[in-house]
Amino acid sequence: MPLKISFTASHAETAQTARAALVTRYGNATMEAADVIVALGGDGFMLQTLHATQHLDAPVYGMNRGTIGFLMNDYAESDLQARLAQAEEAVINPLAMTATGVDGSETRALAINEVSLLRAGAQAAKLKITVDGRLRMAELVCDGALVATPAGSTAYNYSAHGPILPIGSDVLALTAMSAFRPRRWRGALLPKSATVRFDVLEPGKRPVMAEADAKSVRDVLAVEIQSEPSVRHRILFDPGHGLEERLINEQFT
Structure with a gap:
């Protein structure tokens, strides 16, 4: 079937x-009734689709109609049913970000790729890092x-x-x-269960913004990050x- x-x-x-060509050839079910969701675009659109369908059980199969397409498969109109039946599945959990603003507001978001903090002014950011308290x-x-x-x-992290x-x-x-101080410090590897907290030092003089995939929060005071296994x-x-x-x-190219 x-x-x-x-x-x-x-x-x-x-x-x-x-x-349009694929719908004509294979029909088009609603996302709620589908066995598989096929996303056509680039990696950015794939991330959007994964976020938008995280409440559904159907897996997502991407076909590249964008630029890099690291999360996508090659595009072809023929034999799609056979490709889907033979496809390999990967299951990933996103990161949960809780960002506290200097005004006391709290923003929560999920990130499939990464949560990043970036300086938002002319001067370098100063951050305090706490892991599991x-x-x-x-x-x-x-x-x-x-x-x-x-x-x-392999995305922003690798760059x-x-x-x-x-x-x-x-x-x-x-x-x-x-990194300026400690000089050339590039980071650390942490267990998936870790809770990472960044506190922004001198937020008035050195403003910082936080991003969870495409969700941006300006003027943050603290950001807490942990894996979200329930998603x-x-x-x-x-x-x-x-x-x-x-x-x-990717490590050999």
Whole structure:
């Protein structure tokens, strides 16, 4: 019996054209009734789709109609039912961010790739780092810092010279961006169960913003980050091109 597929696409013309062709060929179920959700676009749209469908049980299979497409499969109109039936599944948990603003407001958001803190002014940020309630660094002077999941370790984290993490490693990467003091400090590897807290020192003089995927919060005073095991994102990949293989291959390219 053929799988019921729900197609969703970014606003890009190539993605919309692909969606129209696939809907004509395979039909289009609602997301709530679908066995599989097919996302057409780039990695940014894939993240949007995963966030938007996290309450559904259906896995998401991406086809690249964007630029890099690290989380996507190659695009093809033919044999989609067979590809979906043979696909490998990866399950990832997002990070939960709780950001406290200098005005006392509290913002919560989930991040599949990373939670990052970035300086929002002319001067470097000053951050205090606590892990599981224990002070680990009294002062980090930097352009920013982030906590990345294994799935997100090849994104912003890797650009900041952080490590690529195997998908099943149960490890988080804490990576500094342009650390000035301690000189050239790049970060640490932490267990997935860790709770990381950043306190912003001198927030008036050195403002800092926080981002959880595409959710931005300006003028933060403190940011707490931890894995959220209750949320499970199911992602499908063509055989031999799964997320684990991609993460390993990325280290040799």
